[in-house]
Amino acid sequence: MIPLQHRARAAMAAIDDAKTPFQKHAARQEGLSVKADLEKQISDDKAVAAFKAAKPQSMAGVYKDDTVRDHPVFMTGPAETRITGPVKLPNGSLAAPNPQGQIVVPASMVPAMMARGYFRANSVITALGEKYPMSDPPIPNGDAA
Incomplete structure (x- = not known):
């Protein structure tokens, strides 16, 4: 200066x-x-x-001391059924289903909803069975002829 x-x-x-x-x-x-x-x-x-x-931030742009601890989680119905009507949550509020038949639940209520039989939408695994095998069929080698 x-x-x-x-x-x-x-x-x-x-x-x-x-x-x-x-x-x-x-x-x-x-x-x-x-x-x-x-x-x-x-x-x-x-x-x-x-x-x-300025406060330190994470890569996502969220202040380190103000992170979101109660993010929304999509859930499907009991036994992988499609939800067609509003569902009463543990706090007494109603969650309306989206067109995919899922409800949005705060992360803090996920354990209570799982105890009721609901599943996280991203963790649902279906058995594909014989129609859609999990692995690809073997491809024959061109040399073996």
């Missing part, structure tokens, strides 16, 4: 000592240049101070 202060004093002295219009114009231009540099340095200092004062 000392070089900018020195330039500012030199620019002020040049404005005071200028005799011709060209010298006055050149001194004013130098003064405006120094003023712009000082404003940029002050704003940069303020930005760095604001950055240092």
Whole structure:
């Protein structure tokens, strides 16, 4: 910051000592240049101070001390049945089903809903059986002919 202060004093002295219009114009231009540099340095200092004062964040942009602890969880009906009507949650509220036949439940209520027989939608695994085997059939090798 000392070089900018020195330039500012030199620019002020040049404005005071200028005799011709060209010298006055050149001194004013130098003064405006120094003023712009000082404003940029002050704003940069303020930005760095604001950055240092900000709360730390995670990659998801959520403040580390304010993480969401009760996120929504999609659930399906008991025994993988489709939910067609509103379901009463443990807190007494009603959850309406979406078009896929699932309800949205706060994460804090998931254990109570699982005790009632409901399943998390992303953890439902169905048996594919003979029609859709889990592994691909073996492909014959072209050399064995």
